[in-house]
Amino acid sequence: MIFALDISNHLEAEVEVSEGAPRQTSVSAEPCRPDPEEGTGFEHQIIITIRTNMSKPVTTSSSHKKHEVGRTMSNTLLSEHMYSEAMSQDKENKLSKEKSTHKDASSIDALLNEHMYSGLSEKDMQKNLNKLAKEEKKGKNLAVSTRKPCHNFNHNYTNMSELKPITLYSHKKGPNGYKVAILLEELGIPYTNVWKEFGDGPNGVKAADFLAINPNGRIPAIVDPNNNDFTVWESGAILLYLAGKYDTKHHLWPAKLEEQSIINQWIAYQISGQGPSQGNANWFILYDQTNPAALERYVKETNRIYQVLEKKLATTGGFVATHAFTLADIAWYPWVKIAHVAKVDLSSYPHVQKWATAVAERESVKKAYAPYE
Ligand SMILES: N[C@@H](CCC(=O)N[C@@H](CS)C(=O)NCC(=O)O)C(=O)O
Structure with missing residues (x-):
């Protein structure tokens, strides 16, 4: 299957996925910079990563070409991701409702893509959706109206400080929480330490409210507001999640x-x-x-x-x-x-x-x- 995927306002990539639907995918684009030779164009560099837990292998191929103003793109791959198990029912309902209210579904896809993959906040997404609705009323082409300028585009998490702080449940004397804190510091991702106590007291790791976050009742655990409050516990799993999602330049987690x-x-x-x-x-x-x-x-x-x-x-x-x-x-x-x-x-x-x-x-x-x- 070939999925056309809008990666930014200036790039288009095609991702070929072998038979069977990937259950989890992630896509990132290298920031595109003004092309010194062409002046007005853009340097196109695309990194496409497909992480999958499907049993069949996935093959990818990417191609890029210059953005044509007014191009609209279909985005089936996005849906594959959006409607995978990682997506909460609530979010799913909200997004499909949003989609149905717009004539140009592809631009909504693009926006949601940005929201899902680049850490665009709920609030900013809502702002853009409102803008879309306004422009749609005026009969404008939606595909080009809502995207951020390329240099400001955060698919690659180049500007970590714009991310919302990740919540890190930790303990001042427990070594495992510091693994996560060190990685967050290395990546420059903002985070808030929530210090827990051992035991089942009101702030304890075995208290019901924390067991809802980590059923194993231990620190560390994280909640990522940049990814629909995605929650991970077990220090190793957290390191791999953070590196997979945010170390897109492979500083601490090589590509090989x-x-x-x-x-x-x-x-x-x-x-x-x-x-x-x-x-x-x-x-x-x-x-x-x-x-x-x-x-x-x-x-x-x-x-x-x-x-x-x-x-x-x-x-x-x-x-x-x-x-x-x-x-x-x-x-x-x-x-x-x-x-x-x-x-x-x-x-x-x-x-x-x-x-x-x-x-x-x-x-x-x-x-x-x-x-x-
Ligand atoms: N395998 C776990 C171990 C987590 C762990 O043992 N955390 C300790 C603190 S460093 C804890 O929460 N202990 C509380 C308890 O055992 O009740 C991981 O790597 O995250």
């Missing part, structure tokens, strides 16, 4: 599958190995010294994991997964920071110690920990 897999592998190891082992060591050290066998087991296992990390850091030129600072470093750092609690002596792991000192110096890390220090 193999590199992603290596990073994923180290994130998974952190979450299933270092975190639980070190966390249990902490527990037996701090709260239950009646079980020396359990304490010894977890301290030993935690130290074994640090040996694995030590070896890896000795071979990667200073970073956990690849040759560069990535999501994997972000996942490991907050636990390494508190290694001493679990009787891990970092001086026995010189590469880990050197790496942790360098990570601590990053601006993002300092800012993320500012509320803690």
Whole structure:
């Protein structure tokens, strides 16, 4: 199937999707800049990413051509995304109602596309819809009337500060929330820390209101107002969501599958190995010294994991997964920071110690920990 997709006012891309409908897609366009050779034209660069959980493979191809004023575009792909499971019923009803009130459905599609993919706020979308309605009354061509100028177009999240703050549910002393805070700082995404307490008290992670956000009753969790209040919990899942959605320049999350897999592998190891082992060591050290066998087991296992990390850091030129600072470093750092609690002596792991000192110096890390220090 070929879907024509309006990516901005100036670009058009065709995405070919193999048989079967993708359930989740995302599309981004590199910002287009004035073309110095043509003066009035635009430099066209398109990145199309289709992420899918469909069982059949998806193939993509993209083409671009100059915008022709007045062009209207159909947008079936948008609907595929919009009406996927990620879409709430409420939103779906609202959007289809909106569509039916306009003659030129394609321009509504374009606007909604912008809303869905680029973080255009509900309020701004409403403003644009009102503008559309006005212009439609005057008989104007809607396809060209409502779009932002290209340089200001935010499909690629070039201006993160325009995003609405993401809510981060965290705990001042819990390492897992800081992973998310560091990533948000790295990406320059505004966020609000909502500090939770442990237990089932009124502000506790096991209280009913928080269980509605994370049924597992643990921090971290996020709610993203730029994406219909999309909610994610489990630190690793949150890192991957934020990187997939907002690190479109691939600073911390490379585009190459193999590199992603290596990073994923180290994130998974952190979450299933270092975190639980070190966390249990902490527990037996701090709260239950009646079980020396359990304490010894977890301290030993935690130290074994640090040996694995030590070896890896000795071979990667200073970073956990690849040759560069990535999501994997972000996942490991907050636990390494508190290694001493679990009787891990970092001086026995010189590469880990050197790496942790360098990570601590990053601006993002300092800012993320500012509320803690
Ligand atoms: N696998 C989870 C672990 C989350 C976790 O254990 N969070 C701790 C704080 S760092 C927590 O909320 N503990 C509260 C509890 O266990 O009740 C993740 O990586 O997000």
